[in-house]
Amino acid sequence: MSKPQTLLALNWKMNKTPSQAVAWARELLPSLPASSAVLAIMAPAIDLQGLSQTLQGSAVTIGAQDVSAHESGAYTGEISAAMLLDVGAKYAVVGHSERREYHAESSQVVAGKARAAKQAGLIPIICVGEGLEVRERGEHVAYTLDMLRESLAGLTIASADQIVIAYEPVWAIGTGKTATAADAEELAAAIRSALSGLLGEVGAGVQVLYGGSVKGSNIAEICGQPNVNGALVGGAALEVRSVLEMVNALV
Template sequence: MPNASLVIANWKMNGNKALAKEMVTSLRDNHEQFQAVNVVVCPPFTLISDLTRECYYDDIAVGAQTVSEHESGAYTGEVSTSQLKEAGVSYVLVGHSERRQLFAESDEQINQKVKATLSANLKAVLCVGENKSQRDAGETWDVVSQQVKNALQGIAPESTGKIIVAYEPVWAIGTGETATPEQAQEVHEKLRALVVELFGEIGNKLPLLYGGSVKPGNAKELFSQKDIDGGLIGGASLKTDDFLSICQAAQG
């Protein structure tokens, strides 16, 4: 029986108004099939208002794919936590591998973004994961644990209820490759021990998500692992039927 209680869609730089309406309508019409699952959709900034307008009940939340660490100022192209809150956002992805690789986000900047997100009473979805060369070199846990420690440095235990950690092996994002359920569980088990070490027993309640080519065909087995509490879904979240099937897999 799956343990999953949270499924987050990351549309990246994809989607349009038609998809937003189609997705919300499908999720709403089939909600009885995954009532125990919290669903979040993270669209591009331009579609946030469309989704928040459509999501008029609490079972579908809206998230942002990134946020500025600054509250306001001369930062052209950036979006602040207060602006996201005003738009109806309640979750923020922080430190996604594409932000780290393509936009040179450092561990220090990610830490600042986590703190800004939590200070605004938004939920921070911290993304961590190793690339293929790091995995091949046997450095997976060294990389992942350091990313977590750096990103959560200076975070008080009382903020733990607003933190989610998503393990996304970079080599499995958008490649069609997926960590086996056993590989994913091995990292999640260590993540569980790490957040308990950092925050005490409250760390046992911190949601741990898996991301990386999650599909309808592998979702149930991944979500059945002891320390996997849900998924961060990329490509499959752009296909209404696939995303619906993944939500249903999380329900069990």
């Protein structure tokens, strides 16, 4: 099977007002080169409608940073997959390390969100990864694969393009520390092997991303690894200049 298409998922986190998001997109589009990589913006939910309208007709897609496990009902503050689809979202990030840490989201909660996203027609980007203590104990592979299996519980997929997995070593997020390309490949290969075991032939084609201090200077080497199919980018996603550097590095 050929290597899946490269996905560059830009996670803005809690940054950019709706007007700032639209201005950012208007600045990006005229300078965006033709590329075989898919560019997707994971924006705050309040930004999505404006982004969808501004990016209409372009190759850039959008997604949410979270999604409710519930379809609808008395869940104050929650945003359903149907709501996200209605404003043009294609993806939804679930289980980001910051959600797991700051909101105490277990892998069981993440699995429920992934199922809700997929059932509604969104593509869940399911995040897994270890902290520094786990890595230093040499348990990072087993730990991450256990998290992966728990986060996929009850999720059935018919084709590889229905889910994305993002490996994010927690110790390399926002710290300036970056896992080496070899580190990224080690876990990406382990994740792909686990996906093949869980999903059969479909698992071999699932996009596996790396996330953790990715930038223009290292993205080509990281994404050039056999089992790495793109990146989930945080800090470097906020400036148009740095996004263009990354896109150009992948052309």
